[in-house]
Amino acid sequence: MKLYHHPLSGHSHRACLFLSLLGLPHELVEVDLKAGAHKRPEFLKLNPFGQVPVLEDDGVVVSDSNAILVYLAKKASRTDWLPEDAQGSAAIQRWLSVAAGEVAFGPAAARLITVFGAKFNPEEVIGRAHTLLGRLESHLADRQWLVGAGPTIADVAIYSYVARAPEGNVDLSTYPAVDAFLRRVESLPGFVPFVQTPAGLAAA
Numbered sequence: 011m012k013l014y015h016h017p018l019s020g021h022s023h024r025a026c027l028f029l030s031l032l033g034l035p036h037e038l039v040e041v042d043l044k045a046g047a048h049k050r051p052e053f054l055k056l057n058p059f060g061q062v063p064v065l066e067d068d069g070v071v072v073s074d075s076n077a078i079l080v081y082l083a084k085k086a087s088r089t090d091w092l093p094e095d096a097q098g099s100a101a102i103q104r105w106l107s108v109a110a111g112e113v114a115f116g117p118a119a120a121r122l123i124t125v126f127g128a129k130f131n132p133e134e135v136i137g138r139a140h141t142l143l144g145r146l147e148s149h150l151a152d153r154q155w156l157v158g159a160g161p162t163i164a165d166v167a168i169y170s171y172v173a174r175a176p177e178g179n180v181d182l183s184t185y186p187a188v189d190a191f192l193r194r195v196e197s198l199p200g201f202v203p204f205v206q207t208p209a210g211l212a213a214a
């Protein structure tokens with residue numbers, strides 16, 4: 011399998027992390043976002059949206075980080091990471107939607123301002139990040155994982171941008187259950203860290 015990615019992309023990290031947690035052999039191909047490689051015809055043939063990550067597996071091309079998580083769990087027949095029953099799969103989908111919605115427009119957007127110079131309103135996106143973190147904190151107050159008794163792709167989808175939220179000036183210090191959750195993900199066998207950038211609250 012080949013994963014087209016960028017090391018500073020949390021969406022890419024999500025996919026890299028799950029490949030590693032599953033122990034699936036893969037090659038990482040870095041896409042030079044700064045040089046605009048993701049908007050060139052060769053890459054647009056793989057993903058017309060011009061975004062990383064993209065997975066290529068024996069002629070099958072899968073774009074979108076959450077779609078990649080679903081593909082990998084199904085391909086590896088890992089129903090522990092992605093349950094098949096109606097209630098379990100709906101519970102996972104709910105968090106994949108949070109990852110593509112509240113996470114993308116909250117902590118991920120806040121980090122885009124400090125790491126990539128995006129022109130968002132910091133107050134608005136940081137505010138959104140704290141609303142999400144408050145909800146995560148309540149949800150995780152009496153459970154270890156987002157869905158069920160063990161780790162699932164829901165946890166993988168939420169992890170990367172929440173872990174690096176301080177880089178976008180989002181303070182995690184008042185969310186102990188979220189912090190414990192991040193440490194839990196980090197202690198999974200096969201965990202690979204998301205590169206740290208000295209930006210925002212994480213600046214030296």
Ligand SMILES: N[C@@H](CCC(=O)N[C@@H](CS)C(=O)NCC(=O)O)C(=O)O
Pocket residue numbers: 018019020021022048060061062063073074075076110
């Ligand atoms: N829904 C996509 C979003 C991916 C995404 O936003 N990727 C960013 C890097 S983190 C990207 O490639 N941005 C370039 C662009 O949109 O032009 C996913 O989950 O993979």
